[in-house]
């Protein structure tokens with residue numbers, strides 16, 4: 001029977017099973033995941049970071065582009081989720097799944113790719129930018145597409161999105177990853 005869905009990497013499928021077992025419903029969608037894999041591929045010797053591991057779906061997408069010399073570090077404050085996600089990567093010592101607050105990531109900075117998806121994005125955006133290496137890529141998921149400039153959410157200017165899109169240290173844009181999800185992609189100016 002032909003399918004219309006593109007297959008996902010086996011490790012992503014494993015992390016999706018963990019999400020289903022844990023009842024976790026905030027994993028990134030494959031359209032965002034493919035962007036994560038692409039970003040990791042651009043930095044074959046890089047430090048790839050993620051705040052908010054969840055069950056490891058985004059981590060697995062980042063892993064799909066991970067170079068042999070690269071490292072991937074992710075952090076999750078929910079200890080049970082972190083434990084389950086760590087199991088998905090137990091065979092690969094390039095990957096570290098940390099348990100605790102997103103600021104634990106700081107000891108691994110600067111980041112060549114930072115998928116900021118749980119902690120940092122809203123509570124300390126300036127620090128998020130500081131943690132990027134020159135040329136480092138920042139990916140921020142889960143915005144609502146807006147035809148306006150400045151971008152709006154719920155009829156108000158979306159100040160957080162505006163912060164990232166206009167930050168002087170970033171060259172940033174917004175892409176529609178699905179018709180309903182917009183993702184900010186930025187590179188730190190050298």
Ligand SMILES: C[S@@+](CC[C@H](N)C(=O)[O-])C[C@H]1O[C@@H](n2cnc3c(N)ncnc32)[C@H](O)[C@@H]1O
Nearest residue numbers: 026027028052054057058077101102117118119
């Ligand atoms: C949107 S989900 C992450 C989804 C995951 N990145 C993916 O793509 O599949 C956000 C996660 O961030 C975690 N989180 C929220 N605030 C955090 C913080 N300050 N430090 C660490 N983790 C945090 C939540 O527990 C939740 O599991």
